[in-house]
Amino acid sequence: MRILVSAASRHGSTAEIATALGAALRDRGALVDVVEPHDVGDVTDYDAVVLGSAVYRGRWLRPAREFVDAHVAELRRRPVFLFSSGPIADQDWPVNNPYDVFNVRHRTGAREHRMFAGKLDPEALSVGERMHVRMSGGRAGDFRDWDAVGGWAGTIVEAVSDREAASDSEAVSGREVVSDDDTVSPTGASDDARTGEQGH
Numbered sequence: 001m002r003i004l005v006s007a008a009s010r011h012g013s014t015a016e017i018a019t020a021l022g023a024a025l026r027d028r029g030a031l032v033d034v035v036e037p038h039d040v041g042d043v044t045d046y047d048a049v050v051l052g053s054a055v056y057r058g059r060w061l062r063p064a065r066e067f068v069d070a071h072v073a074e075l076r077r078r079p080v081f082l083f084s085s086g087p088i089a090d091q092d093w094p095v096n097n098p099y100d101v102f103n104v105r106h107r108t109g110a111r112e113h114r115m116f117a118g119k120l121d122p123e124a125l126s127v128g129e130r131m132h133v134r135m136s137g138g139r140a141g142d143f144r145d146w147d148a149v150g151g152w153a154g155t156i157v158e159a160v161s162d163r164e165a166a167s168d169s170e171a172v173s174g175r176e177v178v179s180d181d182d183t184v185s186p187t188g189a190s191d192d193a194r195t196g197e198q199g200h
């Protein structure tokens, strides 16, 4: 099982979530590449794609949005999992619904979207960012929940394995129809199975 993990990050903390998720997926037996969105040439080698972004002022970062534009046709053909990183403790940002996510889910047919708490290091921010944070009541600190990130890896591997098992058994039943008796036409059941395939 080959999985691509790609995430847009401005100050590095979302990139570290992508790296940790990649490691947790590898621990569960997946072959994983963690690549920044702009450095991904092609997604066709992957059985599944995890795409994430830090949230700034209620939006995903541009490289994540451009990744979707560049690969949308291939993303629709495989399981896609989305995550956002941003919410910082009890601050008042538009945390739960970065408004690009609805659009991205719709375009890619993504299976789910997870929201992970982020990190705010005032030293790393520009003057403008610091002002924005102060006005929004953002709190400095590292709120990332590594157990939540690692736990999600299990869900992803399970979902992709289930899908592979389903397509394997569909292929086997198709082969049996042809090899056992050439005169037998495909059954309604296998047609239903093919029709039921959602393409991701």
Ligand SMILES: Cc1cc2nc3c(=O)[nH]c(=O)nc-3n(C[C@H](O)[C@H](O)[C@H](O)COP(=O)(O)O)c2cc1C
Binding pocket: 008, 009, 010, 011, 012, 013, 014, 015, 054, 055, 056, 057, 058, 059, 085, 086, 087, 088, 093, 094, 095, 117, 118, 119, 120, 121, 125, 128, 129, 130, 132, 133
């Ligand atoms: C200027 C600024 C705006 C932010 N806006 C939001 C926001 O709208 N919603 C949110 O949940 N988090 C917001 N955050 C928090 C960041 O998403 C969080 O710090 C995140 O971990 C940064 O990820 P990065 O280090 O990968 O860039 C904002 C942070 C800054 C500095």
